[in-house]
Amino acid sequence: MFELNLPTTSDEVKNNISKMAKNLYLSAFSQYEKYIEPSASFEENLHSIMIQQYQYTQEERVKRRLKTAGFPYVKTMNMFKMTKENLPNLNFDEVRELATCKFIDEKEDVCAIGPSGHGKTHLMLAIGYEAVCRG
Secondary structure, three states, X not given: OOOOOOOOOHHHHHHHHHHHHHHOOOHHHHOHHHHOOOOOOHHHHHHHHHHHHHHHHHHHHHHHHHHHHOOOOOOOHHHOOOOOOXXXXXXXXXXXXXXXXXXXXXXXXXXXXXXXXXXXXXXXXXXXXXXXXXX
């Protein structure tokens, strides 16, 4: 456990900040010097560090949720090539609607049916990824 002592030097202050931030799981704050702009105000610097911490926390949440979801691999909608040549029977508007994940709020089921090799698994994993990212 970390003991809180009043620092007497600048190095001790930096060391205490780093230790406390790590103990509180605030990784961006533990590396705060990377995000400090000397010409910026205290509030601007604090805001910059908080943005970094927020982004890191969001990324970690997505990683945890993906692990919990048990997806065999990550696929995204950007990775899926929706073209009429490859998928003439696919309703692209319906796929885009599914990617909004509104069906989850409305407690609706989704089922993908079709021949092998046409992207059903990719689409379902991509929609699942969208759901994970949206919480």
